[in-house]
Amino acid sequence: MTTPAISVKGLIKRFGEAEVLHGIDLDIPQGQVTCLIGPSGSGKSTLLRCMAFLEEATDGLIFINGEPLGFAPGPQGKPVRLPAARIRAVRSQIGMVFQQFNLWPHMTALGNVSEALKTVHGVRKNEAEERAMIQLKKVGLAERAGHYPSQLSGGQQQRVAIARALALEPKIMLFDEPTSSLDPELTGEVLNVMRSLAADGMTMVVVSHEIGFAAAVCQQIAFLDHGKLLMTGTPQQIFGKPRHPRLDQFLDTYLDRGAAMLV
Amino acid sequence: MNFDTNLIVSIMPELARAFGVTLLTWGVGVIGAAILGFLVAVGRRYGSAWLGYPLWLCVEVIRGTPFLIQLFLLYYGGPFVGLSLEPIPAGLLGLTVYGAAYFSEIFRAGFEAVPPGHVEAAECVGLNRRQIVRRILIPEMTMLVLPASVNMAIILLKETAVLSIITVPELTLVISAIGSQQYAFVESLFLLALFYWGLVELSGRLGRYMEARLSKYRFATA
Ligand SMILES: Nc1ncnc2c1ncn2[C@@H]1O[C@H](COP(=O)(O)OP(=O)(O)OP(=O)(O)O)[C@@H](O)[C@H]1O
Numbered sequence: 001m002t003t004p005a006i007s008v009k010g011l012i013k014r015f016g017e018a019e020v021l022h023g024i025d026l027d028i029p030q031g032q033v034t035c036l037i038g039p040s041g042s043g044k045s046t047l048l049r050c051m052a053f054l055e056e057a058t059d060g061l062i063f064i065n066g067e068p069l070g071f072a073p074g075p076q077g078k079p080v081r082l083p084a085a086r087i088r089a090v091r092s093q094i095g096m097v098f099q100q101f102n103l104w105p106h107m108t109a110l111g112n113v114s115e116a117l118k119t120v121h122g123v124r125k126n127e128a129e130e131r132a133m134i135q136l137k138k139v140g141l142a143e144r145a146g147h148y149p150s151q152l153s154g155g156q157q158q159r160v161a162i163a164r165a166l167a168l169e170p171k172i173m174l175f176d177e178p179t180s181s182l183d184p185e186l187t188g189e190v191l192n193v194m195r196s197l198a199a200d201g202m203t204m205v206v207v208s209h210e211i212g213f214a215a216a217v218c219q220q221i222a223f224l225d226h227g228k229l230l231m232t233g234t235p236q237q238i239f240g241k242p243r244h245p246r247l248d249q250f251l252d253t254y255l256d257r258g259a260a261m262l263v
Numbered sequence: 264m265n266f267d268t269n270l271i272v273s274i275m276p277e278l279a280r281a282f283g284v285t286l287l288t289w290g291v292g293v294i295g296a297a298i299l300g301f302l303v304a305v306g307r308r309y310g311s312a313w314l315g316y317p318l319w320l321c322v323e324v325i326r327g328t329p330f331l332i333q334l335f336l337l338y339y340g341g342p343f344v345g346l347s348l349e350p351i352p353a354g355l356l357g358l359t360v361y362g363a364a365y366f367s368e369i370f371r372a373g374f375e376a377v378p379p380g381h382v383e384a385a386e387c388v389g390l391n392r393r394q395i396v397r398r399i400l401i402p403e404m405t406m407l408v409l410p411a412s413v414n415m416a417i418i419l420l421k422e423t424a425v426l427s428i429i430t431v432p433e434l435t436l437v438i439s440a441i442g443s444q445q446y447a448f449v450e451s452l453f454l455l456a457l458f459y460w461g462l463v464e465l466s467g468r469l470g471r472y473m474e475a476r477l478s479k480y481r482f483a484t485a
Pocket residue numbers: 015020038039040041042043044045046047
């Protein structure tokens with residue numbers, strides 16, 4: 001069996017006294033799309049942020065393509081912190097896309113996408129911008145390269161944010177509710193970009209409330225509830241009957257909400 | 264009120280020099296205060312508590328006391344602790360330190376107003392702490408603090424008048440001296456007010472122009 005793209009082992013996360021992840025074990029297979037679903041406050045974002053090392057685990061380990069992220073197994077079983085350069089190297093395999101896009105407002109779309117190539121990797125301006133243009137084309141925004149974030153729609157901003165992450169050629173892409181702050185018409189254009197990424201074989205982890213997207217695009221679904229992973233499986237296993245009662249309850253609220261929108 | 268225009272013409276050269284001193288102390292004071300204030304804000308944000316606490320205390324004391332008294336203490340009290348300064352250097356130092364206390368608060372608020380997600384996005388693409396400050400925080404902060412900074416610069420312009428009490432030959436000192444020599448208080452004070460108001464108006468306009476130029480960099484909404 002090949003090494004999982006991400007392997008989460010016994011992950012515990014506390015914020016002060018409150019434990020929000022109670023020992024998560026999860027493998028993200030190579031080249032597949034995994035969706036994290038679950039009710040609000042169940043810890044989806046926290047789990048994803050731990051995978052991007054934006055949050056440090058309280059205990060447990062995360063491996064990226066077999067290499068420990070942030071902390072390595074210590075002699076007494078207690079994780080030990082790795083040196084900063086090592087952390088950066090492992091982390092560079094990961095691209096992250098946020099719900100709020102988080103584009104830098106003082107740079108154009110092209111500037112946002114080429115920034116890390118220039119500043120971190122020392123790529124010359126011309127070449128960095130050429131490489132950034134390739135990514136902007138991929139998300140269908142080549143003609144908006146010179147626009148500032150304030151001059152772009154939400155869907156366009158999110159596609160630029162995806163291009164910014166892709167420019168560093170990550171092996172894994174993490175998405176935290178990438179369409180939750182978008183109008184329904186703009187959601188489609190972002191989901192389409194994500195679909196084509198998936199079709200290209202990118203390993204992806206997506207926190208999403210788009211159950212339809214989850215069912216159609218994901219090969220694996222993980223259902224999180226109150227900081228515990230209740231079940232993982234294919235969409236057929238998760239959504240098919242018989243269902244876990246908590247999942248049924250969770251899906252019901254979605255159906256209710258969907259029905260409410262139709263009325 | 265009877266205006267003596269000949270008088271105004273005859274004192275022009277002296278006025279021009281005084282105007283220059285005001286502009287110089289203002290310009291150097293604002294730039295010095297902004298730089299020092301920025302360093303204080305960075306020290307308080309990224310430095311240890313050993314640096315942060317004394318800086319906090321200095322800022323609070325300076326903001327909590329009148330500029331006039333600070334300047335008196337610096338100029339007349341300085342020699343007792345071995346700090347004897349000529350009027351202009353003393354005035355510049357006083358204005359810089361006074362302005363820096365306020366600028367540091369403006370920058371502190373600016374740092375805090377940059378959304379944490381913008382910094383996280385930079386971390387995710389591999390920028391280190393220094394690169395994040397230089398490439399993300401400072402440019403974003405500049406836009407956020409521009410209106411407050413222009414305001415502060417205008418306040419400092421008016422505070423340069425206080426430098427007259429330690430005999431810095433700036434506009435207020437020179438014009439009021441002329442006024443009392445020539446028994447022309449009203450003319451001189453009128454002229455003085457006009458000078459300051461003109462400068463304030465001009466810098467306000469410059470500030471608004473800069474804001475308009477930078478508006479395309481404003482924070483985007485979804
Ligand atoms: N920085 C933090 N400090 C303290 N508590 C936090 C922090 N971040 C998250 N939490 C808590 O951790 C729990 C899980 O939060 P998380 O954001 O991971 O949930 P989520 O599943 O992503 O929810 P949502 O669907 O609403 O985004 C929540 O109870 C939240 O209040």
